[in-house]
Amino acid sequence: MFDFVAAIFGAYDSDNARRLIRDFLLLISKKNSKSTLAAGIMITALIRNWRHLAELLILAPTLEVANNCFSPAAGMVRYDEDLTKLLHVQDHKRTIAHRTTGALLKVVAADSDTVSGKKAAFVLVDELWLFGKRNGAAAMLAEATGGLVSRPEGFVIYLTTHSDEPPAGVWKSKLEYFRDVRDGRITDPKSLGVLYEFPEAMIEAEDYLDPANFRITNPNLGRSVSQEWLEDELRKTLTGDGEEDKQTFLAKHLNVPIGTRLRRDRWRGADYWADAADATLTLEEILDRSEVVTVGVDGGGLDDLYGLGVIGRCGETHDWLSWNKAWVQSDVLDLRKDIAEQLKDFKKSGDLVLCEEPTQDVEEISAIIAKIHEAGLLPEKFGVGLDPCAISALIEALAALGIETEANGGPVCAVYQGYRLSGAVWGMERKLKDGTFRHAAQPMMDWVVGNAKTEQKGNAVLVTKQVAGKAKIDPLIALFNAYMLMSRGPVSAGGGMNDYFKSLAGAA
Incomplete structure (x- = not known):
């Protein structure tokens, strides 16, 4: 704690009144005195600030979090005689004023109206992960921190635990940026991230479950954090039935990020999904390398993603190569605020299209299928x-392009859902494990695969929208549809069957 504070206030050029490190991120497990730290830093900044009528801001995502920050700040003033003389606390406004400079520390619950027009030189954002769930949070934080452009002595500090869901929105972008700075992929001497995280290898090995390793993400262990309590609660959580409770405990108390491999009811293919990634794969690459291609589509109502999955069988290795894309109506961002920031992230990465017109999804999906058809690969x-x-x-859009249904002698057919997809669910996870199924390393699909839950029904296993709940899995279902067709061992209409498959056909 004191090293972090020393870095904040020590990285300052007093001769030129200029902060040498302006952006900080502290990622730390729950109950490591984060709110007390926030209060202490901002009280110190209020005392050391020299600018008259300066504004200091603690920005919290909710009223409860704002009160958690204000209470220790007010307490620090009230329980110190010198600070009581220097600073004036107003509980009903959640403000603390410097009696000499007129500078004012405000603790506010964030919304666009609250932060509009702020000129704060010192900003502390608490629980950044919660801002990641808010639609428009990036613009809100930009507004709140905009005052630093004319106040070079200022800083912005982000304090947070890990999210209880996969990182999204402004939280995802900040986390990735500070990780890249930490790892040397980005050179930015004006940013400092202090990230209490387990290395990837320890997460893969589940070393975070060893109580001896709790200290890695709990630097206040033995002080504000009880080792005994963590051990007891982890044992209860792991033996309980609530999967969400397990994820939340690991994220909050051990800073284990939610991903594709943590849920026990996850689709088993998620265990091997990351290892099957090939960032060189694009739709064009798959078309160039494949002897035959199958396509799957899954779409529902206007609240759903319209998913497209493409699988090509490589002409040289016979591996199956996949690529996905999805479309969503733009008003879903307002209807589904809980996933709006994630959808915006996928739009940026090129995996998702926000439809400006109601028919844009059908038009673009049919155009991609027509491209594959014209290449002679279907x-x-x-x-x-x-x-x-x-x-x-x-179906109508494809027919207009000359791509007919099975009943009319064309390649378009129905793939029945539910338990009938079990072959794809089981088959894909096996091919992922043995390395013969590769995918295009798309962030959207990492999220979708992480959403996929399974349910046993007799001898079948179901991955369905109903089981997944509010989280979207349509692009994965589309990929299962394409898998079912590729598992038939098809030959392209263009005659692209290689010698290996010709020999199988001859033997038959």
């Missing part, structure tokens, strides 16, 4: 697999 039959529900618009 099978004559069973080349495009669709969920038979709510697909009439796509």
